[in-house]
Amino acid sequence: MKKEILNTWNGEKVELKISSDGFCYCSVCGEKPQNKEWRPYDETGLPSYDICTCGFEYGFDDSGEPPYEKSWKNYRKKWLNDEIDQYFGKRMTKSEKLIQLKNIEIE
16 A cells, blocks of 8 residues: 655645555545545645545545544544444445455554
């Protein structure tokens, strides 16, 4: 797995996990996007405002303010425990979610 480090507009660093074929995984749920060019943040760390199938909206659910990792972790916990009204993508069991999280090195 490759990693991309972004230096955000306020000096924070963001680490994105990239698949071996160049796709950037969702930093919250580990889903692999359909678009190889997709990134949740641009090269300056500004959010895309895209919504993942887990329901996380980059720029809204993270308040658009680095450090982003804390909001990812908080949302991920709710997502894992089915505390999120998920309108995007397919419903997943907790075991399926845990397998998907391995994409972003979360056990």
